[in-house]
Amino acid sequence: MPKIGQEPIRREALIQATIAEIGAAGSLSVTVGQIAKRAGMSSALAHHYFGGKDQMLHAGMRGLLRSFTAQVKTHVAQARTPRARIDAIINASFDNTCFEPQIISAWLNFYVLAQKDPEAQRLLRIYQRRLHSNLAAALTPISQQPHEHAEIIAAMIDGVYIRQALKEGALGGPQAAARVISTLDTLIGTDR
Amino acid sequence: MPKIGQEPIRREALIQATIAEIGAAGSLSVTVGQIAKRAGMSSALAHHYFGGKDQMLHAGMRGLLRSFTAQVKTHVAQARTPRARIDAIINASFDNTCFEPQIISAWLNFYVLAQKDPEAQRLLRIYQRRLHSNLAAALTPISQQPHEHAEIIAAMIDGVYIRQALKEGALGGPQAAARVISTLDTLIGTDR
Amino acid sequence: MPKIGQEPIRREALIQATIAEIGAAGSLSVTVGQIAKRAGMSSALAHHYFGGKDQMLHAGMRGLLRSFTAQVKTHVAQARTPRARIDAIINASFDNTCFEPQIISAWLNFYVLAQKDPEAQRLLRIYQRRLHSNLAAALTPISQQPHEHAEIIAAMIDGVYIRQALKEGALGGPQAAARVISTLDTLIGTDR
Amino acid sequence: MPKIGQEPIRREALIQATIAEIGAAGSLSVTVGQIAKRAGMSSALAHHYFGGKDQMLHAGMRGLLRSFTAQVKTHVAQARTPRARIDAIINASFDNTCFEPQIISAWLNFYVLAQKDPEAQRLLRIYQRRLHSNLAAALTPISQQPHEHAEIIAAMIDGVYIRQALKEGALGGPQAAARVISTLDTLIGTDR
């Protein structure tokens, strides 16, 4: 009886291992061997499935962005008002599944990768555009400068992330979200 | 008697070359040889003066942070009011000498370095603390939550930087500064 | 399924190549590349199997000492009296497989290695202790100072070796053995 | 006023530094820089005086052998009988100035050097010949096999040295000398 359907399992294991290994090492120079080992297979097999290290990195990025997206969807699903939708997006970004050291470190490394790797750049731009349009759409009913405010909130989210990467005066996810939300309140003139 | 006094010249050349090479390559994995070549010397001499690649990277970071600091000093020197001082700090951050692709890329890479390298982490924390205290000091007379607002502005600065690194809808330095300043206006309730 | 079971073959080839290369070069500063080439593989593979040059040197030492030990065992196996056992040990030391320029040179180099490398020192001490206890055990029935005499014989063996290393008035193995044995005769007062 | 007569002082300092550095490092791969530093000058000057590392090593060897020779002369000068002369030679070899770890280690390293370096080989052969002829001359009146016995004693001296290099059950110089002398007693049938 041949093992069937192994491929998707293997690929997924490699994707998670890529993120985890980069996050743990804090660097893109993790070796294919390390990743493959963490995923429980030989580096040769990793190459077999992905063709090379670059594609593994891309797959890792896609995996990470997929998680972000899923997180946002989950949070937003329960929002009933535009305002609740924005809060949901912000809260999703700082959900514990995203806002933990290894994930932050991986995310930061992917930004670096995007400096030289067009595909990585493309993926991050997609993420940024999606974040912007989500925020702007939700802001439209309640803000007079939805795009400007969307940019400010997006920048703050990224900024809080990068500051978190230094672990200095690090906030928990909820406090980080609260700070961004409170800034948003001020921006759109909400009284709370 | 030998040719003398080359050390400071060579060291400075290597520091600038380190920043430039990392900025251009978008990666910390530039080779010592590349850096040395850009600085116009052999890699052996680079090792002679710095002892190793790590120390060159640290020196590069210190050089970059020194530029930031100098930039801030220059801008702040002409400020006569607290408010002008804050604007000067923000404008300094987005001055063209700082806010250009290579510098941003280098800065991003140093954040990555800080994920695993204690000295790099220490240096960046110093920079963050200094930025915070500069901002908070200037905000004290004009804001009711100077520390909170300083954090928000600092996060925005970093966030705008990292978004600039993707070159998507990239702003010029002045516009970037304007956006941060306008957010600050809203935060402290200034009418302009 | 991959080609399998190469490891012991490669390791053994590297061990012999290490001894041979050090013997031929007369120096520990042979390169991993030279050793690997002699063993018919790339230096990368040598590192793969041994982890580093140091471990290759240690493996080479163990290989050499193993040969010595095996040689002694072979010779001693046929000895029926204590006296014959001692002669066998001495003869084993000067057997042609041990007492040839390359082996002597390797052995000398390993003594040098032991000056700074604790593992090398440990290995040579084991060899010395074993030689001493072999000699002393065999001497006990026929000498009144078995330990003292064992030391003298051991020193002579090493001394003849090191003098052989200069190839000046070099003896053949049998003559060298004869000289040591005749000294032993005098020491224990044997009439022959 | 030019410094005159500096050359012989510098050369001597380098010679002693060479021996000391090799002895301390337990290896011939000490760098010219280390040696020069110990001798209180730049490596460039060391090259200036000796032409290259090899010649510095040779000079170091000559220096060491010169010490040995001087030691022997001193001891022998007071000997009034052939027997006393032999004892003096042996005692000289184990005098504390010779029989200390660093010197032994240097001496061992020079033996290694002689494996590949003809000049080093030539120097050590001279030493051996001189030792042999000294011993044989003194033995002639009191031994029936002066050359054979000279060889045995010479081998023992070298053997005790090399065993000392492992620092296992290391003897002091006087005990080492006593062991060799007592062996000699047995060899030539002296009653003491």
Added chain:
DNA sequence: AATGAATGAGGATTCATTCAT
């Protein structure tokens, strides 16, 4: 005389990648 400056050559080590089984 003396040395800081400078480098070319070389060595240990690592790693992505390929291949044979």
Added chain:
DNA sequence: GATGAATGAATCCTCATTCAT
């Protein structure tokens, strides 16, 4: 499908040696 085997290319680093002053 899966992996041990194998390597070429690259990287950091060291060092003897030379040179200009």
